[in-house]
Amino acid sequence: MNLKDRLLERIKGFDVVDAHEHLAPERERVKLEPDVCFLFSHYLTGSLAAAGFTVEGRRLDRAGVREFLLDTSKPVEERFGALEPYIPAVRYTSYAEAMWRTLEEIYGFQDITRDNFMDITEAMRGANTQGIYDRIIRDKCRIRFSLTQAGRTDYERPFMVPVLNFVLLIEFPEGRRTVEERAGKLGMEVHTLDDYMDYCRAQLRKWRDEERVVGMKTVSQPYEEPVSDSDARGLFAKLMSCGRLEEGDYHLLSVYLREKVLAMCGEEDLTVAVHAGVWDDFRRLDPKHNIPLVQKYPEVRFDIYHMGIPYVRDLAIMAGNWHNVYVNWCWTHIVSYYMTQSGIPEYLDFVPVDKITAFGGDYFMYAVEKVYGHLSMAQENVATALAMLVLHGRMTEDEAADVAKMWFWDNPIKIYNLDRLS
Ligand SMILES: [Zn+2]
Structure with missing residues (x-):
């Protein structure tokens, strides 16, 4: 094992203080019905807005992208359809990197495509229970x-x-x-x-x-x-x-x-x-x-x-x-x-x-x-x-x-x- 990997191994063994979050109590999280769009909904919304995210001819700002992606009154198919063309533009950002690592380690998927986005959605909903x-x-x-x-x-x-x-x-x-x-x-x-x-x-x-x-x-x-x-x-x-x-x-x-x-x-x-x-x-x-x-x-x-x-x-x-x-x-x-x-x-x-x-x-x-x-x-x-x-x-x-x-x-x-x- 090289030096960096040895250090990383030791660091992963430490307890952690997460020194800043905006998390509401868990009981509110488990009330949500998450889907694949939620993975893009925080911070990546800024990257998507910067990539010119447009829905039905209307270019959205950061808050607009967030509102759109989290609007579960619209079917996930519709929201993912609007999102999909912009994934290539943002996929190498650090915000996306955190998402890819999470997707693989927490949900077991390597990528997000039109063939698997409903499977990812199912996995997210299945995991969204008390104790998350x-x-x-x-x-x-x-x-x-x-x-x-x-x-x-x-x-x-x-x-x-x-x-x-x-x-x-x-x-x-x-x-x-x-x-x-x-x-x-x-x-x-x-x-x-x-x-x-x-x-x-x-x-x-x-x-x-x-x-x-x-x-x-x-x-x-x-x-x-x-x-x-x-x-x-x-x-x-x-x-x-x-x-x-x-x-x-x-x-x-x-x-x-x-x-x-x-x-x-x-x-x-x-x-x-x-x-x-x-x-x-x-x-x-x-x-x-x-x-x-x-x-x-x-x-x-x-x-x-x-x-x-x-x-x-x-x-x-x-x-x-x-x-x-x-x-x-x-x-x-x-x-x-x-x-x-x-x-x-x-x-x-x-x-x-x-x-x-x-x-x-x-x-x-x-x-x-x-x-x-x-x-x-x-x-x-x-x-x-x-x-x-x-x-x-x-x-x-x-x-x-x-x-x-x-x-x-x-x-x-x-x-x-x-x-x-x-
Ligand atoms: Zn903050």
Whole structure:
């Protein structure tokens, strides 16, 4: 066996922390009636849209492709018929690679064709029964913790560990009604901004202590200096008296609250996860937007996602410059397998080895089986990159295995304080 394969073998023997998913509870997944189109429904929708996916003369965007593929009110034959011509264009993407690996290992098929798509559909439906999360996540992948951000905490299995989104505290879709509902659930009354800050702290503690929440997620956004406390009090008072705010005022209030909640997460020992890169006009999602926050809140742990693709090197420098910047390669291996693989040695060059998390599947429940395919790519990427360092004499084979174990297990346990859950 060659060096990379030996390392890969050892890595596959480690327990795994899956450090980011969007999985709803299993009881909702087993209610779905999956079919072959579901395999293309997450992320590959972006590749299909980029390939010009058109149905009945109408070109669909990413969300449109997803809606079309998941619309089980239309027969699978019809949806697959629209999909089939685009498979050749997307089949070599990393998103597709995770699918091919899953298809073979979970369902036993090598390819998707017009001759077998109904057989695949049958296999998927047959497997979509209670216990599917145990079988795929726990048994097949050896995942012991799956940090999942789906706006809820009501999971059946202890290995599903919630992370919640900042928007649950800093945005007010129904204006004052949202404030009242939130506070009411905790038996609190909120009239002023100061009351609302008390509510936010109580809510964070309840999520952490009673609902096993280990982190809060936000998204990179261009840095703006927040308004003063007194201006923020005025905005909140306006929200409570008028019931709603203008768009611009909502924005000012959310920028202000985002920093307050960020600081609270540091005080309450909750990790702040930050999406960076890739989507749409990715310039708005640049990891560098976080630099002012990282400096201003040294007690907050920032776990910045996705290698900041395409700002891979920028994020490496951030994590090597500041003690409170961590890196999380969730989603990363399926955005680009090779960009990630070539990034790994550069991160080792500059970032302390104990600040890196290697894997998070980043899938929705209708694509849960692809966690397997993604994990297999992540394990292979880490094995390949570390094998190169061994060949270059930078570490021994045993040290390489130790590093991989830190990345798949020890580091995320520490960064998200997962020890306190068991
Ligand atoms: Zn995500």
